[in-house]
Amino acid sequence: MHLEANRDRCVGSGQCVLVDPDAFDQDDADGLVVLLRAQPHDDAGLARAREAVNVCPGRALSLAD
C-alpha cells in the first residue's frame, strides 16, 4: 500500500501533518500537501496513513496498492 496525494483537491488544512508529521508536510509557498513518505513503514504507519486519508477534508489523499 502506498499513499497518493492530489494537490488540486488539497485545501491546505494540515490535518495529515498533525496525524503523521513524518509522512506529510505542507509546501511553504502555497500550504498544499507534500508527501514525505508514500510507503508506510509498518502497521502503525499504515494506521496513521488510513487516519490521514479519513480526516483529510479535501479528500486529497488515498491509499493504493
Add this chain to the structure above:
Amino acid sequence: MTSPTISFTRTEPYRPPADHVKLQAEAPISRVRRPDGRELWVLTRHEDVRAMLMDTRFSSDRRDPRHPAHMAHMGPDYKPGLIEMDPPEHTALRRSLIGEFTVSRLAAWRPRIQQMVDESIDAMLAGPAHTDLVEALSLPIPSMVISEMLGVPYTDHAFFQENSANFSRIDTTPEQKGAAVANLRGYLADLVQQKLKEPGNDLLTRQLAAGVAPEDLGPIGFLLLIAGHETTANMISLSIATLLDRREKLQALRDDPAITVGAVEELLRYFTIAEVGHQRLALADIEIGGVLIREGEVVFGLAHTANRDASVFPEPDDLDFTRLARNHLAFGFGPHQCLGQNLARLELEIVLATVLRRMPTLRLAVPFDEIPFKENGPNYGVNELQVAW
C-alpha cells in the same frame, strides 16, 4: 404533512438540543421548519454531514438570494468573505491565505503565544484571587494573537482589543456591537493603507506583497478577526469550566499532560460550538443518504449532533480524553473547513496546559448550572466565567 419545527437553542450545556438527537435516532435526514417558518433539510449523521460539506454542489454563496444566510443588503457590489463564496473564487482566495496557517508556520508562534498566556496569568495572579476568566484570559488571548498576526501596532492594541471584545461579548448592546464593527472595519482599512507605506513582518504586508488589492484586504482581516476570536474564546471558557466542574477530567490531564492534545480534540468534538455555519443551498438535485434533496432547497448539517454519532464515536456523550477524536466536524469539513483550526488548537492547548500548571487551586466561583451560557447565539459559549483560586 407539515414539517416539525425545531429550534437551535441549546438548553443543556453538555448536550445537543434534545430534538436534534431525537431526529438522529428516528429520522436522520429530515425536512423541518425553523421557528421563523422557513423550511429546510437537517442532516444529523456524521457521514451525511461530511458528504454534504464535501460536495460543492451544496453552495456557500450567500449572494444567492436563495441561500439561507443571504441578507437583503447584499447588493451586486457586496464583497463576499471566504465563507460566503464557492470554488473557484473560494479556492483562489483560500490558497492565498493557507501559507499563513500551515502547521509549521503556526508552530513558530508557540513561544510567543506561551508568553502571552503567561503574562495574562501573571496579571491574574497579581490581582484579587477571583476574576471573570472571559475578560482576563479567554478573550484577550485570541485577540492578542490575531492582532500580532495582522500586524496591529502595539500602541493601537487597547483600541483593537476593546472593540473586538465589544463585538464578541453578548452583553453589549446592538448599538455597541455595530459601533465596534464600524470601528474595526475602519481601523483595518487604515491599517492596510499604513502597511502600504510602512511594510512590516505580518500577514497584511505579505498579502499586499503577493498582489492582493488593498480594498480586498480589509474584509479578509476582518474575517480572520471575527472567525478566530469569539470562537476560540468560547472554547477556552467552556473547556476550563468543564474541567473545573468535572474534577476527574482535570485530574486526568494533570496526571498525564501528554494527553492535552487529545483532550483539546475531544473538547472540540464535545462542544462543537459553531453549528449554524454549516448551511448550504442545493444547486442541483442531489442524493444524500438515500434521500433526494432538490435544487433550491436549503440544508443544515447539524455538526454538534453528528459529532455525537455513536457509529463514529462510541459512547458519544462521554467526554473521553483518550479517544482519537480527530474525525470530528467542529471545524466543518470539505473545502471550507476552518482555515484557522490549527491556530485554535494551538491556543487551546497552550492555555489549558498553562492554566492547569500555574493555577493549581483554580475553581468555579459560581455553581456550574448558574454559569450564563450563550444558548441562542451563532456560537455556543459562556458570557462570563467567574473563577477563584
